[in-house]
Amino acid sequence: MRGLRLTRPRRLILEAVRDTDVHPTAAFVYRRVRRRLPRVSLATVYRNLRVLAAEGVLAERADAGGLRFDGNAEPHDHFTCIGCGRIHDVPVRRGRAVRARLAAQTGFEVLNHRTEYFGRCGDCRRQGGRPSPKGQRRS
Amino acid sequence: MRGLRLTRPRRLILEAVRDTDVHPTAAFVYRRVRRRLPRVSLATVYRNLRVLAAEGVLAERADAGGLRFDGNAEPHDHFTCIGCGRIHDVPVRRGRAVRARLAAQTGFEVLNHRTEYFGRCGDCRRQGGRPSPKGQRRS
DNA sequence: GCACTGTTGATAATGATTACTAAAAACGTC
DNA sequence: GACGTTTTTAGTAATCATTATCAACAGTGC
Ligand SMILES: [Mn+2]
Ligand SMILES: [Mn+2]
Ligand SMILES: [Zn+2]
Ligand SMILES: [Zn+2]
Numbered sequence: 409m410r411g412l413r414l415t416r417p418r419r420l421i422l423e424a425v426r427d428t429d430v431h432p433t434a435a436f437v438y439r440r441v442r443r444r445l446p447r448v449s450l451a452t453v454y455r456n457l458r459v460l461a462a463e464g465v466l467a468e469r470a471d472a473g474g475l476r477f478d479g480n481a482e483p484h485d486h487f488t489c490i491g492c493g494r495i496h497d498v499p500v501r502r503g504r505a506v507r508a509r510l511a512a513q514t515g516f517e518v519l520n521h522r523t524e525y526f527g528r529c530g531d532c533r534r535q536g537g538r539p540s541p542k543g544q545r546r547s
Numbered sequence: 548m549r550g551l552r553l554t555r556p557r558r559l560i561l562e563a564v565r566d567t568d569v570h571p572t573a574a575f576v577y578r579r580v581r582r583r584l585p586r587v588s589l590a591t592v593y594r595n596l597r598v599l600a601a602e603g604v605l606a607e608r609a610d611a612g613g614l615r616f617d618g619n620a621e622p623h624d625h626f627t628c629i630g631c632g633r634i635h636d637v638p639v640r641r642g643r644a645v646r647a648r649l650a651a652q653t654g655f656e657v658l659n660h661r662t663e664y665f666g667r668c669g670d671c672r673r674q675g676g677r678p679s680p681k682g683q684r685r686s
Numbered sequence: 687g688c689a690c691t692g693t694t695g696a697t698a699a700t701g702a703t704t705a706c707t708a709a710a711a712a713c714g715t716c
Numbered sequence: 717g718a719c720g721t722t723t724t725t726a727g728t729a730a731t732c733a734t735t736a737t738c739a740a741c742a743g744t745g746c
Contacts, residue, residue: 413743415693434734449695454734456693470611474733487655498649510637510664516626519666525649527658552712554724573703588726593703595724613702687746694741705730712723 412463417441417448421456425466426479431486431495433476436547471495471524473546487525491532493546498525551602556580556587560595564605565618570625570634572615575686610634610663612685626664630671632685637664 412418424440425432432440438453457477461468467478471488480497487496500523507518551557563579564571571579577592596616600607606617610627619636626635639662646657 413692415742417694447695449697451696451735452694470609472609487649487653487657489655490658496653496655498653501645506640506662507664510626511666514626514635514637515669515672516628516635516664517667517672518626518664519629521662521664523645523660523662525646525655525657525660527650528656530654533654533656552723554711556725586726588728590704590706590727591725689746690744692741692743694739696739697737699736700734701732702734703730703732706728708725708727710723710725713721714719715721716717716719 412459417445417452418456418460420445420448421453422460422465425457425460425477428479429497430547431469431476431478432547433474437477485523485525487527487529489529489532490526491528491535494529496529551598556584556591557595557599559584559587560592561599561604564596564599564616567618568636569686570608570615570617571686572613576616624662624664626666626668628668628671629665630667630674633668635668 414422420441421437424437428436428440430436434450434454434457437457438448438450441448441453457466457468460466461477464481467481469476469478469486476495483500483503485498485500487498488494489496503521507521510516510521511518553561559580560576563576567575567579569575573589573593573596576596577587577589580587580592596605596607599605600616603620606620608615608617608625615634622639622642624637624639626637627633628635642660646660649655649660650657
């Protein structure tokens, strides 16, 4: 957070992302911020989400459905439920070893890696049946 | 490939994806196919890329820069070079064990997973210096 | 107050993808 | 190989997400 002013719109945008665990889209954040700051502009939301991500205060991630933001800026992986579409945080696996192995095999300098899991969450398993693509709200 | 006609546009689109290792975008495939079928429509390219991906003949993947297609439909992971932007195939790691562990920890039914690596490829390391975001062609 | 700088809201512009539709191609049947 | 039916295509319009532009505004220091 080195030298970045915390204006009201900016602060509310940051709070909106941190106050949810849905890994929201810009549109979702926009809707939330508008409750408290009705005149905020969608461009302001996009602009500040990018600024905050560049500062490392937020994380930015792209999935099949577009841009999303993550209030948890610590390294972690994600599990996406194909039933309800929710994205859960999961602990990152043994990082070093995995990267070192790939580097040895390929000659690449491996600086980072990220794993995405897919399947059905506890709720969706309990509700039984085959993976019904219900939910899938885009948030 | 159950019941899917192989028309000329469709065949050329499939070949275009298979004949490159750049994990092309739809626009890239469009440019390639046009060399042999100048009147092909961009919509036809998109439509058939999706059809072929649904059939499992191609793989579809989304990264930070949008939609890409992969002629290699077998399970594998990817390494993205932050220097030149190229995406390399890498072998998938011990799949079963990783999924089983996460399932045990969380209660999720883990059906699939995918790891993305980031770093600098051999070429870019040799050309030394800090990761200069040259290349980065969107293909 | 006044210049300076960074931020905002409003809106236009861009770019990627999808939807629509009339015409053409492929198919199955005779 | 003509014929009715189904699928696919080319061309284009429409949609959607994101980015760019810019005049007005707000904070800061003098
Ligand atoms: Mn997360
Ligand atoms: Mn690949
Ligand atoms: Zn679920
Ligand atoms: Zn490289």
